[in-house]
Amino acid sequence: MENIIAHLDLDTFFVSVLRRDFPELNGKPILIGGASDRGVVAACSYETRKFGVHSAMPMKLAKKLCPEALVLKGDFESYVRASKEVTDMLEDRAPIVEKTSIDEFYLDLSGMDRFIGAVQFASELRRSVMKETRLAISMGISPAKVVSKMATEEAKPNGQLYLRTDDVQPFLNPLPVSRIPMVGEVTAQKLRNMGILTVGMLAHMPKKLLEKTFGKAGILLWERANGIDPTPVLQHWEQRSHSKETTFDKDTTDVVMIRRLLARMVEGLAYDLRKEHSSTGCVTVKIRYSNFDTHTRQLQITPTTSDQELIGHVLDLFDRLYDRRLLIRLVGIRFSKLVRGLEQLGLFDASSKVVPLYHAMDRIRLKHGERMVGRAYSFDQIRS
Incomplete structure (x- = not known):
């Protein structure tokens, strides 16, 4: 079938x-x-x-x-x-x-x-x-997800395109390599430097050569150029919130350390949001004191994934919530009212230099681990 x-x-x-x-x-x-x-x-x-x-x-x-x-x-x-x-x-x-x-x-x-x-x-x-x-929709239909997405792009604006199995390769071959999802400008330029200008040319390259040049991504490039994508369609499900909390080994009033820890927790949560292309519209901070009394405060915000903006909100909530007479046992953060697909909108008020900075930091985290990069302010802290 x-x-x-x-x-x-x-x-x-x-x-x-x-x-x-x-x-x-x-x-x-x-x-x-x-x-x-x-x-x-x-x-x-x-x-x-x-x-x-x-x-x-x-x-x-x-x-x-x-x-x-x-x-x-x-x-x-x-x-x-x-x-x-x-x-x-x-x-x-x-x-x-x-x-x-x-x-x-x-x-x-x-x-x-x-x-x-x-x-x-x-x-x-x-x-x-x-x-x-009353909204325009473009649609691509094919035997594979990646091909359907590429067909949708060709059907825009407000059109549709159906590709049978025998239609897939003739459709893909004349397209520029930049049309393949996952191929950014750097990869496209590297392919052009190799003399590979179209999807068809890429499809006929030896798979081992692409693997040697691009690593595992080279195999994925070859498969997509040949219309191969076994990725299944997964039933829609949205996570309702992201949260982190830390219980201290010893109850503390070290506010400088706690603020650094909160900043680091925000960086991790914001990274998780960006990975799933979500933004948060509600920030909650929790404090549990040494007597186990637990207090929370939350703030509704314009959906964002910006570390800088979210750290500011979290630290402000912490300062308003903290009772300086008591030792703190636990702190926590929760991002809720998640919105899918608003990553770029969540960052648009920032400097145009901030967005590529976040993307670069996220690439480092993805390759080397979440704790390998962050703000200097947040590094001097207890590890959660």
């Missing part, structure tokens, strides 16, 4: 939600992100892209490229509500739904052809969701 995997992407989701709620924005060039020159573009409309604007670009440069663009702040609550509308409709009607971000979904429709045409079902479902939510 051939797999039938559909990938759905809500086109320019953040812009589309704003336009749905404010029709007067239709047809106008829009940038969503921090209004200051130090901010970055979290999302942009198609009208701005023809000027070379793209997400994660410094806002100052984006406004220079497209001076007529309207710069708007993101409305997180509207995005979450709209995403939930789509999620609920898909989960109610499709057999297996995997939500990979606030605006992306995979459906496993394998085996449905015994009862109803799977492609027809997916097409009707897409049209139904678009009609009820």
